[in-house]
Amino acid sequence: MAGVWIIGNHVKVQGMNKDFIILSYAFTLGGCVEMILESTEGVRYFLKRRKSEISGIEDQYVFDGN
Secondary structure, X not given: OOOXXXXXXXXXXXXXXXXXXXXXXXEEOOOEEEEEEEOOOOOEEEEEEXXXXXXXXXXXXXXXXX
C-alpha cells in the first residue's frame, strides 16, 4: 500500500507526482478512512486506507470499534 499524507486539505500519495484536494471523507467501522480526492486537472479518485496508514489525520476523529 502506498503511503498517504494529509497536509491541510491536500493529500500526497506515495508514487504519484500530484497533490490532491480532499472533496469528502468518511471514517468507517474497522478503522478505515474513505476519501474522494480531486487532482488539479479535475480527475476524481476514490481512496480507502486504514487510519493507521494515513499521516496527518486528526485524532479527534478516532472511532472506537467496540
